[in-house]
Every structure is written in structure tokens, then in C-alpha cells.
Amino acid sequence: MRLSPDKFNELELRAYQIRRLSVEMIAFGMWGHIGGSLSMAELLAVLYFHQLHIDPQNPQWAERDRLVLSKAHGSPALYAALALRGYFPIDDLYTYCDLHGLEGHTDMTKTVGLETSGGPLGMGLSVAVGMALGLRRHEHAATRVYCILGDGETNEGNVWEAAMAAAHYHLDNLIAIVDYNKVMAKGFTWDLMSIEPFVEKWRAFGWDVVEVDGHDLEAINHALHQARWVLPRGKPLVLIAHTVKGMGIHEAEFNYKWHTHAPDAKTADRFLRELARRYGKPEEGFSRMQASIEKESFYAGE
Amino acid sequence: MRLSPDKFNELELRAYQIRRLSVEMIAFGMWGHIGGSLSMAELLAVLYFHQLHIDPQNPQWAERDRLVLSKAHGSPALYAALALRGYFPIDDLYTYCDLHGLEGHTDMTKTVGLETSGGPLGMGLSVAVGMALGLRRHEHAATRVYCILGDGETNEGNVWEAAMAAAHYHLDNLIAIVDYNKVMAKGFTWDLMSIEPFVEKWRAFGWDVVEVDGHDLEAINHALHQARWVLPRGKPLVLIAHTVKGMGIHEAEFNYKWHTHAPDAKTADRFLRELARRYGKPEEGFSRMQASIEKESFYAGE
Amino acid sequence: MPASNHGGSTLPEMRDAFGKTLVELGRDHLNMIVLDADLHTSSKAGMFKKAYPDRFIQVGIAEQNLFGIAAGLALTGFIPFPSTFAVFATRRALDQIAISIAYPRLNVKIPGSYVGIPTSRAGASHNCIEDLAVMRVLPNMYVADAGDNNDLAAIMRAAVEHEGPVYFRITRYTLPEIFPANHQFKWGKGERLRTGSDVTLFGTGMMTAQCLEAADLLQADNISAEVVHLASIKPIDRQLIVESVMHTGCAVTAENASINGGFGAAVAEVLGEEYPAPLRRIGVRDRWVDSGGINDLLTEHGMQPSDIALAAKAVLQRREQRVIR
């Protein structure tokens, strides 16, 4: 199933907006993870604007698809997707990391549209397994549980406990997506902790594996479509999405120094202009430049 | 390298003695894990009486091989092996699980010859990885670290964290041994949590794998010899020892009900006689029959 | 049901009462699911499996996953009881309990089996002495330790009625009966089991029975001990604690756990803030609890009724001698 030209354009725009808003929130919130937010922009665009069966008007709809962001530090991109999808006003994004604002990592009690709370890596797939088991009990056969993991995150043993159980329970309503951006917090995976042969690991743990270019909307969509409608046959499926950490901002690409670092207002402005150029959009800078500078000086030294 | 007939006979006797003493300790201690003690009798016999470079007179010898019993509930068999090897008097075995006696699980601060303390499953391989790294730093090139794991134990994510790191660090001085006895605490692995395809899992985590009949002394010895002298080439190695849980006592074989259950004095007597018959030894019953009955009644109701 | 003869009685072990109550609750609560990590015939969660095989989930020896899956089930409308030994809940899966369950305040009920000293003879790695301090420090978590089987059943009913995470303890031991069959438990409410005027003995879990025995011993020495059972450790009954000590002027706490940061600490916190009074804490004094017979261990760790009585005499003496500024 190819995307219609309109849909393709919409998804491309959404991915672009998710990138922009992630940078804006992190700069204005003065905290956050740029690299891992930018690497999954296309994944979230396809999920939230095409694949997920959800209803922002009825966020508790029992048969909705669930998305668990196990790499919860990617919250800026997720919050952006949720706001763009209509769960809450875009303006709320600018409360990111402020007291009583959007939480740095995910807090489902604070923010509508979030399915879980997170922060510590490695725990989300277990929760997704529990949801998949629960939904199967409810006989919500059409519902799917998606879980996005970081590549570095798969160092955590908890991930493999969950993987083993998902296969044991034949959870073909569960789709894991690894944002395989090759970089963890402090360097490349192969330097810090090699995870290869990665496909073989998942296969040996009983999963179907599909590899995909994680920035190719068409490919992602095709893979997710297959995962939902064609492949399920008594096994969970993992989509290994080959991505570029920091995708869209040259300086941040594959650069662990931009894993977690908030750009100051001027840098954010530069990044946002670069993003516009990269994605062929009208050049636009940081929308909250002045407020951001004031906020930075107010909190200086903390 | 085949075992000499004398060595073979000695190892066979040791395995038999380890089995007998395990049953005696568990009965007299009124607590313990029979199934997983009996399944690794041959493994421990070959290790402690032929393969391990150790010196019971000098238990802290810096270049000794280390054995980490990750499945620390197999302590009776290990204590028996240590006592038989001369680390402490056989009589001490009869303090098992008494206050100030041998600890139910392993406590290295209490018992000479133990290299670690344990109890919770899944942690030992990490400690073994640390030892292997440490010994490599000391340039003790001839020293090996062995780690015995249960099959059910490999459900624990911590095992896979350690496995990943061992491969990342090319620890060819580390040899894991899985006592693959097909049964965990409450049933068969395939019913409770399937671990197959098991060989593929270890391979995908970067290990060399050797499978062996875990009750065949010759085969175990050959495999351990290979593991030590022939195969090491920049990778850790796991020996998957196919064993029978409860091996040697018909009623306990592959029977999860004898995973953790102390036989009363009479049952112990019956088990010990059966063992003698099974291994072609002169029939002998429970050596502490009377004392055991008295102890049972003293602690009745606890 | 296996029975034990503690104190001459032939009551079921507490873990049997646990299994039985699970089954009873499961009858009314069709969305209850029991999960196990390869210990259900020990914990007796297996009784639920037998009664409702399709509401039982086995996850193997993987406690992190156990609690993560429980969170997922709670998020899809079930009331999960992820069951394992208390040590493995408390220590192996603390991050999952804290962040996947307590932080979002999910409706998960956590039974901690094999607590404190009477843990068969498994020894230090299995004798859970940390759970009271650890669970008490998690925001949103409720914590309870039952005084007998009827108390446990009441706690379990209250756990299901409370919307949110609950941790409750199950002693692997036969406790004497203290409460009637229809006993009611309320979160944050203690019970005065015996009135007295010289000293208050605050017990939780199996130590309440020890306190009652201690009160008898004290009686023989003409010391009038009040016994207060605080099964609800969090929230704790601040009011009853203060009320009782206002009356008696001194207190002893007794818990089947480490005295660091647990129940004794909770009482010390309340007294310090509300009504300072001489206090002693009975429990495991910052040591590992090795293998051994139960009574041998209770003696070794100074947790016998006679130890409680001695502590009571000590606080009483301090109350009398109290230098007032």
C-alpha cells in the first residue's frame, strides 16, 4: 500500500514539524534530548498521522492502539506529535520541563495521550507485553500495541526478559520499533556496548524482524502496514528502523554531544533555520527567541 | 584427551558422592534443592577433581581458577564437592541451614572455597565477567573463570546483559556452563517460559557454544578441555550441558516437585539406597537417620 | 491445606490464607489476574491458578518483566497481583515497581511472600528485611503487614478496594489467631488490642502476636502494657500512635524486618514530630539474617516476646528517669 501523494506530503510536513517543535521545546525548556527526538520524527509521523487507530477526542477509547515510548527521553518528539494530532494545544509544549508543565520524561498522569510513564530505559517493552496480553483478553483483536525502543536501550536485560515473554505468549498484536540510530548517550553503540548481530538476537528470541530505513516514510509505512495486516502469525514483530541520531541538524547527526544538551536560544535559532533549509521549507527561526533569552538569564546558574 | 581409567573411576565416584552428600545435607538440614544439585554432579566432579586449577591448601592463591555458582540454590552439591576436595571437613556438611552453619545459599564470608555469595538468580554471570576482566588485568593468562547457570535462570535479563558484555570484551577466559535440566522451580521450561532456540540465543549474543551430555564424564571433560585449550579465540564460550533434573533418583527425575523439597529421614534413606543401586555401589542408607528424626521433631511446626 | 502447630494451634499457614483469599476475591473481581515468576506453589498463588487457570499468567524467572507486565495489565483494566518472594519484588524489580507502577499510581497489588525471619531456611539472600523501608519510600505506595490470617484477608480486600498500588506482606509461618473471621481493615487505621498504662507496644505483622505475649510477661511483673497493632504501615495511624503514647508515655516497636527506615522508623518519625517519648525498636538490627530454625533466629535477633518485654522495661525506666529541661 503506497501512500497517496497528499498523505505523503502531510507526513513529510508532520515529520518536519515534529523536528522543529522538538528543538523549540528543548531550547525553551532548557533541557532535553535532541538526538533521539530527531531520529524518530518520521516514525512518529507515520504512526500518529496514518497508522495508529486513535481518537484524540476520545483518548480513553478502549480499542485504541497503544504506543509505549520506552525511550522516554524522546518525549519532546512524542509531545510534539500528540499536540499536532490534537491531544492538547501546541502552546503547552512551551511548558516543557517547567514546574507544573510537561514533564521531562513521560508522565501519563499529567499529559493526555501518553499511555505510560517512563524515564529509566529498558522497562517499556514489558509494559507493552502486559498491554498486549490485556488487550487479547478483552478480545480487541484489531488493536495493536507499539513500543519504541532505543538501540542503546537494548543493553538492558529487562528488554530481553520482555522479548522472551512476548514470543512465549505469541503476541502478534505487539510491534516493537527500535530507533537504531547507532548512538547512545556517550558514543557509538559499537564502542560502548556492541549489540550486533542485532537481527539475529531478536530472531533467536523468537521475533519476526523487518529492517527499514527509518527516515523513508514510504518504507516505514509499508513495513508497519505489513506488520499490522500481513505478517502476524503467532509471533511478535520488531521493526528495526535504521536512523540517524540528530537527523536534520548537521552538527547533531551521529554526534553524541547532542544526545542530551539544550541549545541556547541563538543555537536553537540556527538549528531551526538549518532544518527549514534541509527540508525545503521557508526559513524560520526560533519562535520564542526573546522569551527564551529572558528565561535563560532568570534560571542562570541553576 | 580421554580420561585415564583411574581418573574416570575417580570422577564417577566423586559424582556419586556429591549426589549422596547432597541428599544427606538436604535431609539433615531440612531444606534445599535436590533436583538442581543432582543434575550437576558430573559437572562438579569433572571441574573440582580434574579441570579446575585450584589448591585447597591455598584457597586464596591469586592465579586459581574461579567457579561462580550463579544458581546458588545448588549449594549442596557445591558444598559436597568442596568438602570432598578437602576445603573443609565432610562433617561440616551436616550443619547445612542451621544457624551458624553452612548457609542455605552461598555465603563466601562463611565458607572457604566459595568464590561468591548468591541466592537471587541471574546475577552470577556478571560477577564472573568482572572476575574475567580483573584476571585479564592481572595478566593471569592461564586462569579461567567458570560460571554455572540454571536453564530457568536464563529467563533473567541480567544474564543477557552479562552475556552481551562478555562478548563485547572478548572474554575468552570465561566459560559459562548451563545446567540445562529442562525444569525450573515449578515445571518444564517450555511450559513456564520457553528459552529455545537456546543455542541461537547465545550465538546471537556473541558466544561460542558447545553442547554436551551433562552426565557423560568423558564428554564433559573433553568439552571443558577444548574450552580451555583449543577454542578460546576472542570469544566467551558456553557449555550447554544437557542434564536430567534430579538425576539418580527416579521419583525426582524431571520432576519439579523435587526442585525444592527436603525429604524426611525415611525418604532420604530410600533415596540413598536407590542411588547406591543406580550407580552400582554397595547399598547404604541415610547415615544420620536417627539424629535426623530427632531434629525433625525438634523443629516440627516451624 | 497444610497446618502447623505453632502455639499448639492447627491453623493454616499464612500463605494458604493468602491463596484462599486470592481465590475468594477472584470470584467477585473478574478482572483480577495473578502473575507468577516461577514460585506459585511456594507462595500459594497457585491456588488461584487452580481455581481460574485462564486468569493466571506465568512469566518465568524474570521479576522485572513480572512487574512491567502487571503495569500493562493494569493499564488495560485488570487488577494484577504480580506475585513473587518479597526480596525479588523489593530488590530485583524496584525500578519497575517505582516507575512503571507507583509513579503513574497504577492499580497493582503486590504480595511480598516469605518476609523477614520465618523464610524456611533459605537464608540471608531470601530473608526479606528491606521491604518495609524500601516500599515506604515510594510515593503513592500503600504498605501493610498482617497480624494473622484474618487480618491478611481483610488487607487483601482493602487492597482491591483501594484504587492504586499496594504492597502487602505474607509471612511464611503459622500465626496465632488474633482477629475474628469478619475482621475489617482500614488503610491508615491501627487497632488497640489491649489497653495498658505503662508502655505501648506497637506491633506490625507477625510481631504483634509477639507483643501480645510480651504483654503477658510484663503483666506478671505488674507492668501494664498497651498493645497496638498497626498493619497499615503506610499510611500509618498517626493519631492512634500519639493518643496511646500520650497515655503511656513510652513505646516499643516490633517488626519482622530491619529496624532501619521501616516500621520502627515510621513510629519514631511520628513520635518525634508529635509527641517525643522514649522508644525502642525490636527487629533485625542491621544484620543479614542467615539460615536457621525460626525460633533460633528469633532468639538470635532478639525478637522474642522476652526481648520485647525487656525493651519495654528499658523504656519505662527511661520514662521515669527522664530529665526535663
Next chain:
Amino acid sequence: MPASNHGGSTLPEMRDAFGKTLVELGRDHLNMIVLDADLHTSSKAGMFKKAYPDRFIQVGIAEQNLFGIAAGLALTGFIPFPSTFAVFATRRALDQIAISIAYPRLNVKIPGSYVGIPTSRAGASHNCIEDLAVMRVLPNMYVADAGDNNDLAAIMRAAVEHEGPVYFRITRYTLPEIFPANHQFKWGKGERLRTGSDVTLFGTGMMTAQCLEAADLLQADNISAEVVHLASIKPIDRQLIVESVMHTGCAVTAENASINGGFGAAVAEVLGEEYPAPLRRIGVRDRWVDSGGINDLLTEHGMQPSDIALAAKAVLQRREQRVIR
């Protein structure tokens, strides 16, 4: 080294002092090894990596393995410093710390980074409020929270000198200087930083500086506050606690952590057992600590000097009104 301007000073952040001290200790102790779980440039353990690249071990994002490997290294004669954020040590790897390290009393030094409130803006899952209660309940474990950079360096030296497991905290924040460069730290010893006669403020970690500011505020109201710094939380200086409160008659504790079971509880335990007196505890009151600016959060959680001063007035009033039986 990046500097911050808290209180107008330009001192290094405590994590820089941590990195620097690691490097200094590494010079004398050739068997010191620093381990990291993908956070070394945040924790500043990376300074050690830079100085001694072959004594640095990266284990990736796998904290259970981090502490297991540390145990193995200790068993082969090294002094490992397995470094990660305090939440991940405390919660993700508690079983490994308890059984692989604390139980056999291995010589492992555990730095807990990013503790309590000042944890950049990462929020509830990263603001470690549980570690004091959790680490304190482990037998054999020593626990310390430094009042400033010089205190931290002294604690780290004392950690290496002590044969056994140690947990020490590193605040992600710039603290005002309290102690001289050659400051000595002793396990189980506190320090009277300011004498006073009306109330004792017991501080640990970054909250000692807040206590000193509170004492100034109280002074302005003619209240004479004694300030005692207890960096050594376990063992704790029972004698100094009692001595000071015998003199002042009431106390406030202040910790950058949950008040349940942690430092405040430790002081409450001592006072209850040795010298009952009115007490209040300042710290996180059983809530998750969400994202936010540091000062916003300190205000939100009632942990500012003014909050300590208010608490001091409250205990003082209770001391005066005290009804004596």
C-alpha cells in the same frame, strides 16, 4: 571546569569535584577502576577515563551488570567505582548491590550522581529521593552525603580507606563552600558547624548549607540555632546528635531526599531511643519530584532556608509548651 554562580560564587559544580577527586585518588590507588553505564560525561566519571583510559570500563546501559562486574573486580583485588545516576543504582540494581556487593562486604565504592532535587530538569524518574532509605537498610553499607566539594573529596578518601561497600551522593549543583580544602571526614562522625542553644538543625548533603542560611534567618529573630552537619548517614553520630539536642532540646533535620526512612528517620530513631525531643523533618514529603527549576522545586517542596527556619520555630514552640507527664 564549568562554574556556576550560586550565591555569587564561582565554585566548580560538585560533579566536577567528584571527577577531580577520582583522578587524584587514582594516582595513589593503582587498583582503582571506574566503571560507567553510558553516563560518564554527565557524572564526570569521564575525567577519570581521560586520565587513566585503561582503568575505565564502559558497560553500556546495563546497571545490573555494572554492579555485578564491580563485584567481580573487587573479588580480584580492585577497588571499583561503578558510576551511574543515583536512581539507577538504587532502583535498577538494588539486588546486585545488596547480594553481590553488600552481603559479602566487597570493597566497592558506589557514587550516586544526580541526587534529590537539583537534577537538571529530568523530572520525577530521575530525581533520586529514595536512595537514603534504600541504602541505609542494607547491612554492611556505609552511606554519606557531602556538604560541599571539600567534604566530598574527604568522603571519597575515607571511602577508599574503609574496606567495604560505600554509597556516597553527588549533588548536581554548585554548593557554597563550607569546609577547608584539607577537610577530614570520619565515618560515624558529625560536625558542629555553628553552636546555638535554642534548636539544633541537623543537615546532610546540600541541605547543610540551607541550614546555615536558616540559622542566619533565625538569628535575626533572636533564635540561636546550632547547626550540625552529618555527612556520615550510616554509621551516624549518635553521640553528637544526643549531645546537641540535650543542649538545645529540639531539632530539625534537613535532607535532599524523601523524609521517609532516610536521614530524618535516622535522627528520629536515635532521638527516640536516646533523648526524645520535638523534631521536624525537612525534605521531600512523600511526593515525586517533577521537572522544574531548582529554586522553584526547593520552594515547592518546602526545602528553602525559610522553610527550615519555620520548622525550627515550630519545634521550639513545642519544646516550650511541652506537657510533661
